[in-house]
Structures are given as C-alpha cells and as structure tokens.
Amino acid sequence: MLHYNFDWSVVTSGKYFEWLVSGLKVTLELSAIGIVGAFLLGLVIAVLKMSHYRPLRWMASAYLEFFRNTPLLVQIFFWYFGSYKILPMAVNDWLNNTNFEFAAAVIALIIYTSAFIAEDIRSGILSIPKEQMEAARSAGFSYLRSMQYIILPQAVRITVPPLVNQFLNLAKNSSLAMTIGVMEVTYQARQVESYTFKGFEAFTAATVVYLGLSVTITTLMDLYNKKVLNAHRA
Amino acid sequence: MIQFQGVHKWFKKLHVLNGIDLHVKPGEVVVVCGPSGSGKSTLIRTINQLEPINEGSLVVDGMDLCSKKTDINRLRAEVGFVFQQFNLYPHLSVLNNITLAPTKIRKTPKKEAEEQAMALLERVGLAVKRDAYPTQLSGGQQQRVAIARALAMKPRIMLFDEPTSALDPEMIGEVLAVMQDLAKTGMTMVVVTHEMGFAREVADRVVFMDHGVILEEAKPLEFFKNPQHDRAKQFLKQLLSPMH
Numbered sequence A: 001m002l003h004y005n006f007d008w009s010v011v012t013s014g015k016y017f018e019w020l021v022s023g024l025k026v027t028l029e030l031s032a033i034g035i036v037g038a039f040l041l042g043l044v045i046a047v048l049k050m051s052h053y054r055p056l057r058w059m060a061s062a063y064l065e066f067f068r069n070t071p072l073l074v075q076i077f078f079w080y081f082g083s084y085k086i087l088p089m090a091v092n093d094w095l096n097n098t099n100f101e102f103a104a105a106v107i108a109l110i111i112y113t114s115a116f117i118a119e120d121i122r123s124g125i126l127s128i129p130k131e132q133m134e135a136a137r138s139a140g141f142s143y144l145r146s147m148q149y150i151i152l153p154q155a156v157r158i159t160v161p162p163l164v165n166q167f168l169n170l171a172k173n174s175s176l177a178m179t180i181g182v183m184e185v186t187y188q189a190r191q192v193e194s195y196t197f198k199g200f201e202a203f204t205a206a207t208v209v210y211l212g213l214s215v216t217i218t219t220l221m222d223l224y225n226k227k228v229l230n231a232h233r234a
Numbered sequence B: 001m002i003q004f005q006g007v008h009k010w011f012k013k014l015h016v017l018n019g020i021d022l023h024v025k026p027g028e029v030v031v032v033c034g035p036s037g038s039g040k041s042t043l044i045r046t047i048n049q050l051e052p053i054n055e056g057s058l059v060v061d062g063m064d065l066c067s068k069k070t071d072i073n074r075l076r077a078e079v080g081f082v083f084q085q086f087n088l089y090p091h092l093s094v095l096n097n098i099t100l101a102p103t104k105i106r107k108t109p110k111k112e113a114e115e116q117a118m119a120l121l122e123r124v125g126l127a128v129k130r131d132a133y134p135t136q137l138s139g140g141q142q143q144r145v146a147i148a149r150a151l152a153m154k155p156r157i158m159l160f161d162e163p164t165s166a167l168d169p170e171m172i173g174e175v176l177a178v179m180q181d182l183a184k185t186g187m188t189m190v191v192v193t194h195e196m197g198f199a200r201e202v203a204d205r206v207v208f209m210d211h212g213v214i215l216e217e218a219k220p221l222e223f224f225k226n227p228q229h230d231r232a233k234q235f236l237k238q239l240l241s242p243m244h
Helices: A014-049 A054-068 A072-085 A089-097 A100-126 A130-138 A143-180 A185-196 A199-229 B040-047 B072-078 B094-104 B110-123 B139-151 B169-184 B196-202 B220-225 B230-240
Strands: B002-011 B014-024 B029-033 B055-060 B079-082 B157-161 B188-192 B205-210 B213-218
Touching: A014 A054, A014 A100, A014 A143, A014 A185, A014 A199, A054 A100, A072 A100, A072 A143, A089 A100, A100 A143, A130 A143, A130 B079, A143 A185, A143 A199, A143 B094, A185 A199, B002 B040, B014 B040, B014 B213, B029 B040, B029 B196, B040 B055, B040 B157, B040 B188, B072 B079, B079 B139, B094 B110, B094 B139, B110 B139, B139 B169, B169 B188, B169 B196, B196 B220, B196 B230, B205 B220, B205 B230, B213 B220, B213 B230
Parallel strands: B029 B188, B029 B205, B079 B157, B157 B188
Antiparallel strands: B002 B014, B002 B055, B205 B213
C-alpha cells in the first residue's frame, strides 16, 4: 500500500500557495519579456544574416553559431557570474540596485532563443518570391524598408508554427533561472517542498503552471494566426 | 527623358545588352519587341536599375544611373514599373497595396492617399475591389491594380515588362485599354510586349531587338508595313501567323 498521505491543501491555500503565485508572476514576466525580446532580436539577426554586406553577415553567423551551440544554463551562469567582472563600476552599481538575477536570466533567455528564432525567420524570408523584393525596390523602398513593410510581414506569417515552438521552449526554459536564485515558479515549488516535504504536490503545481502557460501561448498564437493573419486568405 | 549610350550588360559570359543607343523623349510611348532572349526585358529593367549596367551611360529623368551620387531610391519613386507577374503584395488589401508607397515614401497623409487610390481604382474600373486581397482577383484585375499602384506614386515614367503575357486572352484587352488611356495623358512609357495591335495603335515608335542589339527603330506603320531587317521580317511573320 501507499504510505503517503496526499495533502493538496498545502499548494491550494495559505502561505505556500502565495509563494507559488508569486513564482507564477515571475515566470510570466520572464516569459513575456523573453518572448517579445527574443522575437525582435531574432528579426534583426535574420535581416543582418541576409545583408549584402559581408561583415554584417559574418557577425550574424558568428552570433548564431555561438549562442545556438552552447547550453542555456552555461549562458545564464555566464551573464550572472561572469559578465559583471567586465562591466564598468557604474553599471554594476546600477545592476546591484535592480534585480540582477532577473536581468541576467532574461538576457540569457532572449539571446539564446533569438538565435533559433532568427533561423526560423530567415527560412521564412527565403520562401518569399524574389519578385516581391523587386516590386518593393521598384516602388522606391530601400532594402530595409522593403524588408519592414513587404517581406517580413509575409515571412512572419509563414514562420508562425516554428515560432510557437520557440516561444514554448522559452517559457519552459525560464525554469533554469532558478539556478541563479530567480524566484520563479520552479524555485518556489522547491521551497514549498523543502518546507513541507510535500514534493509530489509542489511539483504537480509547478507542472500545472507550465502546462497552463504553454497551452495559453499556443492558443493565443492560434487565434492570432486565424483572426489576424489568415483572415484574408481566400 | 531616358538616354542610353553604348550600354553593355553581361550575365557572367552572356552578353545580354551589346551596345544599346536609345533615346526616349518626354511623353513618348516606345514599344520594345523581339524574340525571347533578345535582351528586351533586361533593357527595360536597367532603366530603374533592377539590373545595373556594366558599361556605357544611362541617364533617366536627368539622373545619371552610373553616378554614385544618384539616389537610386529617389529615381525609382519617379519611375513606375509593371511586372509580367503583377507582384502585388499578397498580405495587403487592394487599397493598401496602392497607398503603401505614397504614405511611406512620399509621406502623403493616409486620408489623402486613400482618396487618390480610390480615384485610380475608378480609373482602372476596380473601385468595388478596394477591400479585396490580390488572391481574390483575376489576373487581369491584378494587373490593373498593379498599374494603379505604380501610378499612385505620380511617376514621370512608366515601364511595362510584358504586362499581358501572363494573362488569359480574354483579359488582355482590359489591361491594354488602361495602358492606352494612360498613353493619352501624355505619360512617357516604355512597353515590352508582343501585342502588335497595341504597338500599332498606341506606340510612337517601335524598337526591335535581337541578341542584345537594337536592329530596327521605326514608326509603327513603317515597321509593320516595311520591316527593314530580315530578323524583324521573320519575327513579324511568326507573330502574325504562328502556324507557318
């Protein structure tokens, strides 16, 4: 027989519930800022990678290879333990007064995920017929404006499904932020477990949070795809 | 308005434009024809530098295309280009296809740009399609929108690269009619086309090209009645009775 008494009340009410809720808020913040930042940075890197200027292309390639091919955990440690040693004093002071753990985690998540997003967007851009660029340039748009108004809006539509994957990865990867002391939901679940020894309940709660977050992201992107992007597709 | 002088262009080893001299005057309608691979599409694409030239000089609307100082985007804003495959922006409605460049490049206020776009849509007979998307239109309708889109920038020159070649026969007429109306307004036009009826009725001059060289330049009537060059005679014969 099972020698374990389930006690769900520890995670559904009281102090520990509040811990989990505050963890959920941090996880949501990490994910939201991370997704927006990684998407925008990914766009920039994708465009740089397709630039006509070789040095820019090389820079973008180096960025992609570097950040795609090193573990996220190492990158988080790098920003948290490594970066402040080479930053100016003034920046350090400012960082110490803000939430440095959070900042380091968000920066690492954004940079790491942007490398994958850039490659997804680039393949989207490559799938747009070159005549679209010709039409835009013929109208008098510069290369960057053509990208902005004509190519990227079409490329992003094609890129939505792989983007959803990257957004989901980012939301789940935000749990690694606990390793540098960001009090997000996994961190709080650990805390609840240490205080109550109710590991099953605590991590079930964390699991439900991530599941809910992922389903929300997928649903929102689905809605966006259907209502905004494909409304006109005959 | 457009002045080619000794223009050469190579694609790798292929000599596509071999010493082109051509002068298009303001308000003139010039039809360029010739067999496929003759360089006529390349020729028209050099005028707004979709294809840069390798040698010679090309001056368009007073701007020297070979000079580094020329702002190519400014030049392109003054030159409308209509493609064989229309190339409308599929993610934008008909109205937004037309207003995009005027609002972003000319900084025309949105309301004014939309009024102008509607006037242009009236002119090409598609006002009812303002909210449609390109995929919902027939080829002929798409090409008329593409012409309206180019005209929205109030260009000084209009270039047409085989504008009816991708259309079903029954739609060719509606596009040619729009172009004919445009020619009547005094627009400077260069048209690459096989539509000899259009050339005869609308063109001021017909240019016949083969192998990257202009072989013949004449008034339409002279060109059709009495072509000088053997290649031109052969081309016309094939075009008018393809079965023989």
